[in-house]
Amino acid sequence: MDxxxxxxxxxxGGGAGLRAAIAAAEVNxxxxxxxxxxxxxxxSHTVSAEGGAAGVVKPDDSLDEHAYDTISGGDWLxxxxxxxxxxxxxxxxxxxxEHWGCPWSREPDGHIAVRAFGGMKKRRTWFxxxxxxFHMLHTLFQTTLKYAPIVRYDEWFVTKLLVxxxxxxxxxxxxxxxxxxxxxxxxxxxxxxxxxxxxxxxxTNANIKNGDGMALAYRAGAPLKDMEFVQYHPTGLPFTxxxxxxxxxxxxxxxxxxxxxxxxxxxxxxQPQPKPVLRSxxxxxRDRLSQAFVKEDQKGRTIETPYGSIVHxxxxxxGEKVIxxxxxxxxxxxxxxxxxDPVKELIPVRPVVHYMMGGVSTDIQGATPLAGLFAxxxxxxxxINGANRLGSNSLPECLVFGARAGKAAAYLAAEQxxxxxxxxxQANDEKRRLESQFLFKTxxxxxxxxxxxxxxxxxxxxxxxxxxxxxxxxGAAELRKLQERFEDIALDDRSRxxxxxxxxxxxxxxxxxxxxxxxxxxxxxxxxxxxxxxxDFPARDDAKFLAHSLVYRNSDGSSRVEYLPxxxxxxxxxxxxxxxxxxxxxxxxxxxAG
Amino acid sequence: MADKxxxxxxxxxxxxxxxxxxxxxxxxxxxxxxxxxxxxxxKDKVDGSLTYRWSCRMGICGSCGMMVNGEPKLACATFLSSxxxxxxxxxxxxxxxxxxxxxxxxELSDFLVKLKKVKPWLIRKEKPALGQGxxxxxxxxxxxxxxxxxxxxxxxxxxxxxxxxxxxxxxxxAAIALAQRYNMDSRDQGADERIAVLAxxxxxxxxxxVGECTRVCPKHVDPxxxxxxxxxxxxxxxxxxxxxxxxx
Numbered sequence: 001m002d003x004x005x006x007x008x009x010x011x012x013g014g015g016a017g018l019r020a021a022i023a024a025a026e027v028n029x030x031x032x033x034x035x036x037x038x039x040x041x042x043x044s045h046t047v048s049a050e051g052g053a054a055g056v057v058k059p060d061d062s063l064d065e066h067a068y069d070t071i072s073g074g075d076w077l078x079x080x081x082x083x084x085x086x087x088x089x090x091x092x093x094x095x096x097x098e099h100w101g102c103p104w105s106r107e108p109d110g111h112i113a114v115r116a117f118g119g120m121k122k123r124r125t126w127f128x129x130x131x132x133x134f135h136m137l138h139t140l141f142q143t144t145l146k147y148a149p150i151v152r153y154d155e156w157f158v159t160k161l162l163v164x165x166x167x168x169x170x171x172x173x174x175x176x177x178x179x180x181x182x183x184x185x186x187x188x189x190x191x192x193x194x195x196x197x198x199x200x201x202x203x204t205n206a207n208i209k210n211g212d213g214m215a216l217a218y219r220a221g222a223p224l225k226d227m228e229f230v231q232y233h234p235t236g237l238p239f240t241x242x243x244x245x246x247x248x249x250x251x252x253x254x255x256x257x258x259x260x261x262x263x264x265x266x267x268x269x270x271q272p273q274p275k276p277v278l279r280s281x282x283x284x285x286r287d288r289l290s291q292a293f294v295k296e297d298q299k300g301r302t303i304e305t306p307y308g309s310i311v312h313x314x315x316x317x318x319g320e321k322v323i324x325x326x327x328x329x330x331x332x333x334x335x336x337x338x339x340x341d342p343v344k345e346l347i348p349v350r351p352v353v354h355y356m357m358g359g360v361s362t363d364i365q366g367a368t369p370l371a372g373l374f375a376x377x378x379x380x381x382x383x384i385n386g387a388n389r390l391g392s393n394s395l396p397e398c399l400v401f402g403a404r405a406g407k408a409a410a411y412l413a414a415e416q417x418x419x420x421x422x423x424x425x426q427a428n429d430e431k432r433r434l435e436s437q438f439l440f441k442t443x444x445x446x447x448x449x450x451x452x453x454x455x456x457x458x459x460x461x462x463x464x465x466x467x468x469x470x471x472x473x474x475g476a477a478e479l480r481k482l483q484e485r486f487e488d489i490a491l492d493d494r495s496r497x498x499x500x501x502x503x504x505x506x507x508x509x510x511x512x513x514x515x516x517x518x519x520x521x522x523x524x525x526x527x528x529x530x531x532x533x534x535x536d537f538p539a540r541d542d543a544k545f546l547a548h549s550l551v552y553r554n555s556d557g558s559s560r561v562e563y564l565p566x567x568x569x570x571x572x573x574x575x576x577x578x579x580x581x582x583x584x585x586x587x588x589x590x591x592x593a594g
Numbered sequence: 595m596a597d598k599x600x601x602x603x604x605x606x607x608x609x610x611x612x613x614x615x616x617x618x619x620x621x622x623x624x625x626x627x628x629x630x631x632x633x634x635x636x637k638d639k640v641d642g643s644l645t646y647r648w649s650c651r652m653g654i655c656g657s658c659g660m661m662v663n664g665e666p667k668l669a670c671a672t673f674l675s676s677x678x679x680x681x682x683x684x685x686x687x688x689x690x691x692x693x694x695x696x697x698x699x700x701e702l703s704d705f706l707v708k709l710k711k712v713k714p715w716l717i718r719k720e721k722p723a724l725g726q727g728x729x730x731x732x733x734x735x736x737x738x739x740x741x742x743x744x745x746x747x748x749x750x751x752x753x754x755x756x757x758x759x760x761x762x763x764x765x766x767x768a769a770i771a772l773a774q775r776y777n778m779d780s781r782d783q784g785a786d787e788r789i790a791v792l793a794x795x796x797x798x799x800x801x802x803x804v805g806e807c808t809r810v811c812p813k814h815v816d817p818x819x820x821x822x823x824x825x826x827x828x829x830x831x832x833x834x835x836x837x838x839x840x841x842x
Contacts, residue, residue: 039647040702042747043655098728101716101779103736103743110730134654135743142714142772154706177695206649239626242652333652336671449638492642495609498696501642 001428002182006034006151007413008406009171009186011158011213013041015049015133015398016377016405017192018140019093020366023406024413025149031410034184035144036153036173038208038503042141045194045206046398049133050245050329052125053395055090057112061122063087064587070393071571073119073285074357074386075530076546077226080569082364082382086393086400093399094126102139103128115326116250117392119285121278121584125392130245130329136395153184157503158212160430161189161220161373162423168220168372169419172430176503179496181434183427185419188372188409191217191360192402195378196514198507200353201456202308204236204243213379215510217360218517222370223550225381225564227514228521228532229357231389232290232465236352237338238307244330244349246391248315249282251326255289256312256346257301263311267292270579280579287388287531288578290351294465305348312346319343351465355394357385357531358521361550361564366405372416376405383548387530438502444490448504451489452511455482459515463522468535472523479516483557486512516559521549524561542573597623599678601632603644604687605697614694616685623678629686630658630669633698645697653812656746659753660698661687666750666810689753691762705749708765711791712773717784735780742775742820744813751807751817757800764800765792767807767817774820789828798824 008024010017013035024033035041056066066087071078098104098112105113105127117125128135144150155176162170162183170185193213197205218224234255235244249255252275257263262272262281269288270280277283293311296302302309315323315330320343323331327342334340334347359381366374366382377398384397462475486509493501527541528534547563554560570588598620606614619640621632630648637644648658651670658669663677663685677684692700722729751767752758758766773792777785792798801821808818 039649039655039657040706040747043649043657045650045655047655047746048650048652092724095724095728099716099722099724101776101781103740103779104728106731106733106736108733110732110735112728131654131744134746138743138745142709143716145710146713146715154703177701206655207651208649240651329654336653447638448642493645495607495643495696497608498645498699500645501637504642 001424001431002180003185003424003427004182005185005418007031007187008033008409009184009189010035010192011171011189011216012044012192012194012379013037013152014044014192014194014377015046015137015140015395016402017041017190018144019399019402020190020192020376020406020409021144021150022140022147023403024410025147027407027410028414029149031149031413033150034153034186035150036156036158036171036184038155038157038176040154041152042138044137045209046133046137048204048206048243049395050130050243051117051247051250052115052127052132052392053094053136054117054120054125054390054392055094055396056087056124057091057126058114058122058124061124065122065584066124068571068584068587069120070384070390071386072574072576073390074388075540075576076542076573077383077386077529077548077566079383079567080571081567082384084569085364086384086397089400090396093396093403097136097139097399100139100143103135105129115247116276116278116283117390118246118249118283119279119390120392125250127247130247130327133395157506158216159434159506161216162419162426163220163370164420164422164426166371168370169423172427174434174502176498179499181431183424185423187413187416187418188374190366190405190409191373191375191379192377193379195356195359196511197353197356199456199459199511199515199518201453201460202236202241203353204233204241205353210507210511211514212507212510213375214360214517215513217368217370217373217375218513218553220370220373221553222368222373223361223552224358224517225361225548225550226358226383226521227356227517227551228463228525228549229387229530230353230463230518231286231355231357231531232351233286233354234289234293234351235313235349237333238305238310238348238350240337241352242333242337243352243354244313244333244347245327248313248327248330250276251322252276252318253282254314255282256314257296258303258311259301263296263301264289264292267295268579284578285388285390290465291533293351303348308350310348310350313349314346315342316344316346355389357381357383357387357389364404365408366401367408372412374405374409376401387532438491438505439494441491444488446485446488446490448489448501448508451482451486452508455479455512455515458482459518463518466533466535467522469523472519476516476519476523479512479519483512517551520559520561521551525549546573597678599623599674600683601636602683602685603698606694607696623674625675627674628670629662629667629672629674629684632674633669645699647699654746656748659689659748659750661690661753666690666753668748668750668812671812689749691753691759692749702749704762705752705766708769709747709772711765712769713784713788713791714772714776716776716779716782717787719783729781731780738780739775739778741815742771742778745771745775745815746813748812750810750812754806754810756804756806757802761800765797767821770798770824771815771817771820774823789831792824793828798828
């Protein structure tokens with residue numbers, strides 16, 4: 001079998017992966033750093049992020065306030081040591097991107113401009129109009145081109161992590177163009193593959209977001225953390241699921257029910273004002289807004305459409321000038337994909353699966369419990385997002401923890417031995433598996449799309465915005481059946497050359513494992529917290545569940561869930577309050593060093 | 595019952611075919627459906643071997659460029675309904691002027707080489723510390739290069755460019771626009787390095803100013819304008835080298 005070898009291997013070339021690659025190259029320019037991605041890096045889903053990236057930069061703001069917003073937004077499930085590191089390094093990382101050329105929007109005097117965002121008490125969200133992720137990703141990608149140590153494997157699909165002697169030593173990957181299957185070994189592997197929104201039927205996530213890295217780690221024995229926490233973004237376009245950024249509400253957009261009433265005032269989110277008020281109404285956190293939609297729907301105050309019930313997002317009062325300068329992509333998306341002009345018309349929206357708070361469990365350096373394996377970005381759970389991520393924290397998370405993981409991997413690689421011979425035997429086994437199970441397989445009765453759709457419906461039904469024990473039990477049983485039916489898959493494509501059907505079936509296999517982890521974690525957490533709302537256990541239960549779920553894969557393919565206490569440093573658990581002119585509780589003093 | 599429309603799709607697999615041929619598929623037309631939805635319908639329900647790239651389905655990742663009735667288009671931003679009348683067919687082919695890997699998938703490695711060639715990163719003579727804060731840039735200065743920074747690398751402009759068709763060495767519209775994105779950025783000091791790359795015959799002088807690149811761009815970038823600006827600058831540099839030989 002062919003093989004190639006590097007010091008560090010990145011799986012995924014989005015915001016976190018490219019930032020990690022540059023960080024590793026800057027620690028040690030002699031390293032060989034491979035970015036292995038199933039798409040060209042600038043196609044990665046970071047490109048779709050719209051609203052902005054949070055980082056304290058203005059004199060009226062403070063690190064403690066960003067920390068408190070993040071921790072209360074996460075319903076106290078965030079690890080506070082991770083949050084403190086994150087909010088401290090986020091402004092430096094955003095400034096670094098400025099120095100690399102990111103076209104941040106500006107104040108008239110030339111300084112960085114910031115905007116309001118949901119759940120944030122101060123304006124601290126840096127933005128590049130409403131294409132922030134696009135500009136960040138292209139800036140990062142273009143910047144990587146000048147680093148000689150970074151080599152790319154564009155359009156290579158990773159199928160397995162190679163693990164021997166208790167440490168990760170590389171991957172097996174398929175080069176899509178040729179169909180060649182080969183081992184790529186490395187002293188450290190960093191997963192940066194993003195989330196898994198495609199496990200659900202209605203999502204803002206791109207077609208490539210299949211939980212690849214989560215499943216790779218899970219199958220290799222690393223635990224996934226907090227998988228039950230799935231973020232529904234309150235404003236997706238019906239049918240396509242295209243995201244209308246929270247920045248639309250930060251600029252002053254209203255959420256209206258079928259009667260034109262700003263219904264969020266009925267859900268403990270404050271009273272409507274003409275101008276946006278921070279941490280209030282439309283600028284409440286995403287979990288609470290999406291939950292309010294469901295309640296409003298149950299009261300019959302939404303509008304029926306062929307693609308589900310909707311409410312309206314009203315931007316008309318902002319005027320054409322503000323919309324064009326601050327929200328040009330929103331207008332473009334509405335015009336092109338919904339045939340609606342937000343300058344003159346209401347935008348139909350409904351909650352849509354957007355982000356995974358959970359992921360591969362890592363420590364504050366991005367290291368997983370499995371030696372040699374790191375993770376950063378949405379694929380990982382550090383955890384700074386807790387039970388509900390605040391908008392505009394995910395882009396800086398990619399930068400801060402991408403850089404941290406890249407550096408940590410570079411230090412590890414310096415003292416690690418190269419891959420051993422045993423992993424080459426494993427790689428050969430993996431090649432034979434791919435051929436016998438898929439490429440040379442004959443017969444079978446199940447189509448990929450059928451199983452995928454049934455999986456998506458099952459997960460949505462039992463692990464949507466509201467969950468309940470019996471439905472989760474049924475969902476888990478249904479997923480086991482789908483795993484069996486997956487064995488009977490029928491494939492049309494026997495080619496080696498750019499076999500996208502092979503890619504799809506492997507992604508479906510990954511998603512089935514990830515779906516199982518979501519449902520199991522949701523089943524075992526018998527409380528309601530943040531984005532995880534159990535109708536049969538409606539209260540938060542700090543006595544039992546001020547803890548992260550850790551889900552492991554057993555050797556027979558089943559799963560087990562364990563718990564790990566949340567790290568509390570300076571913000572004892574409190575009540576989440578929105579819409580009130582409430583003083584922020586004083587944080588405990590920082591512990592003195594030594 | 596939805597209306598139907600016929601798609602003729604170029605199929606080519608190098609392991610089986612000597613040359614491409616067309617296969618015909620009938621798909622339903624819903625008013626929300628774009629060409630990409632039709633391709634996904636075929637792949638999911640009819641023939642899993644149909645091969646194309648796609649990802650974001652919102653016109654920002656740049657993956658799904660293809661020829662639709664002879665025009666370079668993003669499949670995710672091209673509605674079936676705009677073709678569905680008078681029993682029309684829709685012909686879908688891979689982007690023109692690129693080598694074809696399979697079906698609708700083109701080879702992009704040469705494009706990536708060209709992108710890198712123009713040094714598309716911020717070039718500074720000195721590197722200030724991060725603690726010194728941001729490079730100041732007014733909204734007007736941002737506006738100067740903003741449109742050139744909107745390129746999504748979808749390569750539609752290469753398929754529209756007759757010069758690319760005749761001379762594959764031509765560095766091409768998107769790469770030149772990207773060079774200009776950095777040249778016009780008030781924070782950048784690398785224009786001289788880039789002009790050295792672009793003043794070659796396969797650089798800007800290849801362009802005969804047809805303007806098709808600008809017309810097909812789904813993001814309203816103006817590569818043709820970038821090329822004109824560049825030519826002007828190159829001529830000025832050349833003139834200056836006679837008038838003020840020591841300055842060059």
